[in-house]
Amino acid sequence: MPLIRLKNNDMKIFDNKTLVAKILLTVYCIFFLYSIVWELTSLINMLLNTVLPYDSLWSMVIAMVLVAIYGGLKGVETVGRSGFVILFIAVSGMILMAIGVFPLINDTGSRIFFYDGYSDTVNNTINIFTRSTFLPQMVMLSSYVKKEKMARNLIIGQVACGLLIAGIFLITQLSLGEYAKIQQFPIYTLTSAIVMEPLKRMDVIFTVIWIMIAILKVTVTFLAIGKCIGETKDVNSKKIIIPVCGLIVTLVTVYLVNNEVARANILSLNLYFLLSIILGAIIPTAVLAINKPIKTKEKKI
């Protein structure tokens, strides 16, 4: 997608006048709701099992959805600036975490690639990709990005994100060894295991950073939903549709957090990966290859 965009900088992916485009945009909206539910369910499940086991599920979900809706309605500039601040805090936090557990790093925690076949490596790659990539969202949001060096920045962003997450996984494995294997949330355990004195027992701080990242991801996805709506309806209608979407994701998230079987069936990593590829790469590539570029009048930041 970035490579095609490189050739067609000033264009929208979908021609909103056609029925096919409206159907595709609806599909994107549904995927974005699925993505938000995934993100919130994972986060809330982690919080309820670690730092906030006795807190109200409803209040947590509602608070996070309200913040994300507010951000999504505020627009791309607010979200962009918040994102930069959160990125700085997150990267600093990861570096501090890596320093804090450095004395625990032991090469006997390392494992051989493909020891049990290719499945583990493939699954982990899919896991890292789905956790770090934002391709379908970028299909909607890329018109906000400056056209100069856009393709390069998109690729650098995705690769940096993937490397950061892979790096955290690596540090977790080398520090915790087999202990990581029996933990449901090994990265949280890693923050609890910090041994460098000034950083000890700051797992709550790292959890807050994790919450900030998750809320930012949900906010950006709401922004993408707003963009989808903007393509088909007038701009004001998103002020109604996004809160309605918020209500839907709240209800679904609460249901999934309380229902482990449904969660395992609905939140499938392979399904998410497949949808990400189809909506993030295959459909935009096909549409751009078939359609003539349409000039946009979007504000660039």
Place this chain on the structure above:
Amino acid sequence: MKKTICIALSLVIISMTLTGCTVELHERMLIKGIGIDLENDQYVVTVRVAKLTDDTESVMTATGDTVYDALNNLSFQSGNQQMYTHSHYIIFGDSVAQDGIDKAVDFFIRYFKANPVVNVFVSNTSAKEILNTTVNDELVPSEEIENLSESSNNAGKTISTTLLTMVSDSLDYGSTALVPIISTTGESVYLGDTAVLKNFQVETTLSSDETMAYLSLISQEKGGSLVASDDKYGNITGSIINTDCETAFGDTSSQVDVFLTVNMSIASITFSQSVLDEDFDQMEELLATVIKNNITSTIEHAYESGCDILKIGYLTYSKKTEYWKEIEDNWDEYMMDLEFNVEVKVNILRSGEENRPTTLQS
């Protein structure tokens, strides 16, 4: 105006969340150390609780079907809420160590506020007895018990193990973990031998000299002392500065070469002549022989007990992966056939301030 009201309201709401703990400090049971025993199929939990009034500690004991059940039953003796995050150590009594630590340790791995790097000890008596040790009618402070784990950094004859290391090593290739043994004389608490766990059960113990050999083999030894005696040089006491050990397979998969380099300083000698440069070479050889004998006997002892203290299982997995796949299920049998070839090189880096031994001057 609208903006100002919003900001003012936000500040009020935020300030209300900054008022401190939801549970006051005096309402908490601040647990500084935990001991676990097994009596008549019931877990007996003994905890050291910090007294906020005079900075001392008290001991509380409760019984339950599981460790958590027992800890929960502590509430009957105090209305306060248990807080484990400041716990310095966990002591597993001899009964738990024999029965299997894995049954007792699950709560500490699962519990969301547990500290994975808390120190763990195995006791050669009941944990309750250790935690009730008093000096001049006062309990031995928890900080002192925790500090015992630091003695590995100073004397080099004991090890320090955390919950994370114990669990990780026990679940890793070889399933062997080492935990220090804590003992009491009734008036003091001290670290003695080292327990070698196989699948979370005590399989054998290493003496302090064997523990020093083990620490050398994992390149963690520092501060340990050893004495080499010789007719010509008398008693040479060496102090270990650091060690570097490499383990590799020999000609066959059952032959393991161990190359150990030990950097030492001379702590004392009873040689009755001025020490010349060539004398240091002789001393290095004498010290290397002592270390080699100690290491060889330690390895034999551990592997005869079926404990893979050198993680040769992991070495086989990482260096001879295909071979490991063949023998993985029968590793315990293959481990018994391993032959170790130990080579030790001692470097005396510092000989101290003295040129001429005191024995010569006198």
